[in-house]
Amino acid sequence: DSGVTQTPKHLITATGQRVTLRCSPRSGDLSVYWYQQSLDQGLQFLIQYYNGEERAKGNILERFSAQQFPDLHSELNLSSLELGDSALYFCASSLPGGIPRTSGGQRGDTQYFGPGTRLTVL
């Protein structure tokens, strides 16, 4: 168990609809990242939030948006859904990069992933 939680686990919806995916980071982690994985493709980075503010953007469509709340949980909003948006959506969390984790000598920017949300657009 990575300590990152994502809900819902599965989501089935129709084209044109809007959905919200939720992520709670590991305790103490300030950064949240969203990734998309489509059909045996690699992990596509979408967006990063750090302590409530957008930090970096990847290949995120304009129909998609995200936010991080004061309690550090994050939501990814997907609107005007298309068939091609069907994918696994992963959230990950990390500490700030310069802070060492307390165990294993890992650096703070080690990301821990949630179990994912499988989105099916029909």
Next chain:
Amino acid sequence: DQQVKQNSPSLSVQEGRISILNCDYTNSMFDYFLWYKKYPAEGPTFLISISSIKDKNEDGRFTVFLNKSAKHLSLHIVPSQPGDSAVYFCAASARYGGSQGNLIFGKGTKLSVKP
């Protein structure tokens, strides 16, 4: 332009033998490297990492080697077990250079360990 490359999409190994997964990178600002393991329909699981000040890090059956001059790293799994069958992602991070905390992932190598 792919900054982290895993040139072998798949690898098949016999149980008990060594698995070697390779990864190349182009950005000399990368100073931290990670390997993740991913089973189908599950989130990637952190496996092992290495800082650029080291050239080797071991954790049980898993060893990561870093060759900075060649911008190459590899993950060795000894001995390989059927449960190691998964997709392995290499990732890299640069503490400086405007991408603090942002991991750049390779496309993954699918490892199959046959009994």
